[in-house]
Amino acid sequence: AQSVTQLDSHVSVSEGTPVLLRCNYSSSYSPSLFWYVQHPNKGLQLLLKYTSAATLVKGINGFEAEFKKSETSFHLTKPSAHMSDAAEYFCVVSMVQGAQKLVFGQGTRLTINP
Amino acid sequence: ETGVTQTPRHLVMGMTNKKSLKCEQHLGHNAMYWYKQSAKKPLELMFVYNFKEQTENNSVPSRFSPECPNSSHLFLHLHTLQPEDSALYLCASSFTDRDYGYTFGSGTRLTVV
Numbered sequence: 001a002q003s004v005t006q007l008d009s010h011v012s013v014s015e016g017t018p019v020l021l022r023c024n025y026s027s028s029y030s031p032s033l034f035w036y037v038q039h040p041n042k043g044l045q046l047l048l049k050y051t052s053a054a055t056l057v058k059g060i061n062g063f064e065a066e067f068k069k070s071e072t073s074f075h076l077t078k079p080s081a082h083m084s085d086a087a088e089y090f091c092v093v094s095m096v097q098g099a100q101k102l103v104f105g106q107g108t109r110l111t112i113n114p
Numbered sequence: 115e116t117g118v119t120q121t122p123r124h125l126v127m128g129m130t131n132k133k134s135l136k137c138e139q140h141l142g143h144n145a146m147y148w149y150k151q152s153a154k155k156p157l158e159l160m161f162v163y164n165f166k167e168q169t170e171n172n173s174v175p176s177r178f179s180p181e182c183p184n185s186s187h188l189f190l191h192l193h194t195l196q197p198e199d200s201a202l203y204l205c206a207s208s209f210t211d212r213d214y215g216y217t218f219g220s221g222t223r224l225t226v227v
Contacts, residue, residue: 034215043116043204043218090157094215101170102216104157 002027002093006105014113019063019078021108023091026072032094033074034102035065039087047089050074061085086112117141120205120219128227129195135222137188137205143217145210146188148180151202151221163188164210195226 007022025031032051036044048059055067061084065076074091091105118139127133137146148160162170163182177199179191188205202223206216 032215036215036218041221041223043118043120043220044206044216045116045218046215049215092215101159101162106156 002031002095002103004091004093004103004105006089006091006108008108009106010109010111012111012113013081015083016080019076019081019085019110021076021089021091021110023074023076023105024072025074025091025093027093033065033067034092034094035059035063035074035076036090036092037087038090038107044090047076081110081112083112083114086110116217116219118205118207118217118219120203120222122222123220124223124225126225126227127192127195129197131195132191132193134192135190135203135205135224137190137207137219139186139205139207139217139219141207141217143207143209144185145208146182146185147206147208147216148188148190149204149206151204153201157204161190192224195224197226200224200226 003026005024034049035047037047038044047063048057050057050067058064063078067074088107088109090107092102095101121136144165146163150158159172160174161180166182177194181189202221204221205219208216
């Protein structure tokens, strides 16, 4: 069975400094992995996805994530945080079983300090 | 706009009321989903529709009744709700045969009084 663990419920960084949001997954076969972002009172927006192509995935707004099979990790990074990055971030693993099913992590709230 | 439109954006209803949430997508997707997002809890999958057929009911109470008349429209009919049903209800759509992820709507913020 698939599962996903986001290692930090809350991350706080200063504007202009790097962002690291950590995610570990468990999957019985090659997974597809996603990061979604949710701004306050909004729906979820897809940031990036890994689907067994390149292990370093680039997404929108300067975010990227690296799939590391040996570590079962899919951490999200950004070199320089912007105030507009403040949001909730969800790491997600895909179960393809008929209609595909996504398993969501608990979420990491990212706070950006001026 | 993401391509998935949910109405209304906000809804306040009494426990004896009947209301419906609506979701519409014109992305050509063939699967649609209802999720519930409560404070301090992970997203909960409620229902899955694949080519208009319900393929998943995740032990949702019968006071929530989904309807999918075609692949572009999804409804969630609500009746005799409880205050603990207050949450953000998110609709999503996807293709079933490719790992492109879901496209989510902006959600309906439901408050049951």
